[in-house]
Amino acid sequence: xxxxxxxxxxxxxxxxxxxxxxxxxxxxxxxxxxxxxxxxxxxxxxxxxxxxxxxxxxxxxxxxxxxxxxxxxxxxxxxxxxxxxxxxxxxxxxxxxxxxxxxxxxxxxxxxxxxxxxxxxxxxxxxxxxxxxxxxxxxxxxxxxxxxxxxxxxxxxxxxxxxxxxxxxxxxxxxxxxxxxxxxxxxxxxxxxxxxxxxxxxxxxxxxxxxxxxxxxxxxxxxxxxxxxxxxxxxxxxxxxxxxxxxxxxxxxxxxxxxxxxxxxxxxxxxxxxxxxxxxxxxxxxxxxxxxxxxxxxxxxxxxxxxxxxxxxxxxxxxxxxxxxxxxxxxxxxxxxxxxxxxxxxxxxxxxxxxxxxxxxxxxxxxxxxxxxxxxxxxxxxxxxxxxxxxxxxxxxxxxxxxxxxxxxxxxxxxxxxxxxxxxxxxxxxxxxxxxxxxxxxxxxxxxxxxxxxxxxxxxxxxxxxxxxxxxxxxxxxxxxxxxxxxxxxxxxxxxxxxxxxxxxx
Numbered sequence: 467x468x469x470x471x472x473x474x475x476x477x478x479x480x481x482x483x484x485x486x487x488x489x490x491x492x493x494x495x496x497x498x499x500x501x502x503x504x505x506x507x508x509x510x511x512x513x514x515x516x517x518x519x520x521x522x523x524x525x526x527x528x529x530x531x532x533x534x535x536x537x538x539x540x541x542x543x544x545x546x547x548x549x550x551x552x553x554x555x556x557x558x559x560x561x562x563x564x565x566x567x568x569x570x571x572x573x574x575x576x577x578x579x580x581x582x583x584x585x586x587x588x589x590x591x592x593x594x595x596x597x598x599x600x601x602x603x604x605x606x607x608x609x610x611x612x613x614x615x616x617x618x619x620x621x622x623x624x625x626x627x628x629x630x631x632x633x634x635x636x637x638x639x640x641x642x643x644x645x646x647x648x649x650x651x652x653x654x655x656x657x658x659x660x661x662x663x664x665x666x667x668x669x670x671x672x673x674x675x676x677x678x679x680x681x682x683x684x685x686x687x688x689x690x691x692x693x694x695x696x697x698x699x700x701x702x703x704x705x706x707x708x709x710x711x712x713x714x715x716x717x718x719x720x721x722x723x724x725x726x727x728x729x730x731x732x733x734x735x736x737x738x739x740x741x742x743x744x745x746x747x748x749x750x751x752x753x754x755x756x757x758x759x760x761x762x763x764x765x766x767x768x769x770x771x772x773x774x775x776x777x778x779x780x781x782x783x784x785x786x787x788x789x790x791x792x793x794x795x796x797x798x799x800x801x802x803x804x805x806x807x808x809x810x811x812x813x814x815x816x817x818x819x820x821x822x823x824x825x826x827x828x829x830x831x832x833x834x835x836x837x838x839x840x841x842x843x844x845x846x847x848x849x850x851x852x853x854x855x856x857x858x859x860x861x862x863x864x865x866x867x868x869x870x871x872x873x874x875x876x877x878x879x880x881x882x883x884x885x886x887x888x889x890x891x892x893x894x895x896x897x898x899x900x901x902x903x904x905x906x907x908x909x910x911x912x913x914x915x916x917x918x919x920x921x922x923x924x925x926x927x928x929x930x931x932x933x934x935x936x937x938x939x940x941x942x943x944x945x946x947x948x949x950x951x952x953x954x955x956x957x958x959x960x961x962x963x964x965x966x967x968x969x970x971x972x
Contacts, residue, residue: 524634595671611725628664657709667713668736677711740904762846830896844932848939892924
């Protein structure tokens with residue numbers, strides 16, 4: 467019984483009496499809950515911008531009123547920003563309810579309800595979006611495809627955020643017959659749709675606010691146009707019609723010279739497709755890197771590495787393993803990619819497959835597999851037990867999972883400062899850049915090339931560092947090295963192998 471207790475105490479000390487265990491204990495909540503609260507925190511760190519929106523008002527009655535609504539929104543946003551308070555300004559103290567006679571629970575419930583009401587009002591007013599809007603009126607006369615193409619080019623260049631087309635018949639009444647009053651057809655209730663053309667048309671906060679504001683203005687204009695002194699049911703039904711603001715792709719000129727619109731963005735596709743592509747790369751990386759950890763650890767534990775190093779050098783052994791691992795990762799990609807493409811075409815989504823993204827995906831996947839597989843091999847070579855490797859891998863896992871925490875923010879605004887900065891961080895570049903490209907937004911070519919160069923350079927440094935750790939630690943037994951000792955292995959000049967290698971005889 468004493469032996470059992472002694473072993474149990476030793477195992478307990480080995481588990482908790484280490485710095486890595488304390489660090490893991492502190493970082494685990496961040497790892498588990500980071501995907502929930504980190505996007506909110508990062509969204510609060512975004513820098514407000516002035517987004518220019520062009521409006522083509524074919525009714526000639528809505529632009530000025532819409533511009534007034536935009537100005538009021540910008541003023542309210544600036545007031546709230548200057549006051550450093552929640553997005554909706556607080557009510558005057560004179561109108562605040564007297565809670566002195568209430569209990570603490572009643573006061574708490576009142577505060578929560580008030581905050582919920584403020585949040586709902588902020589969402590309705592479009593104040594959840596921190597960016598200001600600036601309008602530009604485009605003449606509606608002779609507006610056609612050439613003008614749409616020119617505005618689309620301005621959006622691609624960053625001179626314009628979006629442009630809106632308001633149809634001319636959105637204010638025209640449609641009389642109802644007695645037969646369709648009881649069961650009106652959808653085309654009688656729905657007004658002609660407005661067009662919202664932008665790169666992020668599917669998930670734009672500006673689009674949602676503009677749609678709500680425009681419908682309020684349309685309803686007010688239609689109501690003021692009614693001259694009947696008695697509000698009849700037909701008038702009420704007429705006023706309930708809404709003009710949807712449909713997201714539309716940018717305009718392009720095809721090979722025949724005809725100006726056409728890109729495929730209409732779908733909100734589900736715009737959200738799911740980038741996420742699926744990012745998750746595919748994440749699965750490929752994990753399915754390739756984790757076996758390297760287990761393989762090297764098994765070879766070291768069973769003393770197989772000593773036999774292998776008798777026939778090849780540590781550099782040759784690691785290089786061969788990495789190349790085989792890259793080939794395996796490409797096999798995983800082919801299997802999952804072909805299966806996903808088959809299912810997409812079977813369900814009628816074959817046109818949504820981003821074929822132009824495949825070369826970038828393959829290149830970034832190879833670099834990511836090389837980087838993370840070499841890191842996993844270096845860690846496995848420096849320890850003797852899987853438990854020790856897991857504690858050292860926690861910081862690596864945090865870096866791997868970083869794109870998972872911010873993917874929604876990046877999909878919403880793929881060209882924001884946040885998305886650009888993370889895509890230039892080499893460990894996260896492969897997943898983040900493929901995520902940005904999958905959104906369909908126009909990524910500047912210099913950013914793609916710079917991120918690729920930085921990823922190649924970062925992968926080269928990571929492989930070199932992991933190779934030096936692997937070379938020093940593969941024959942090491944006993945107590946695992948400290949972090950400072952591993953850094954010495956990386957930065958110390960390597961004059962030769964730490965052990966004498968016997969060359970194989972012919």
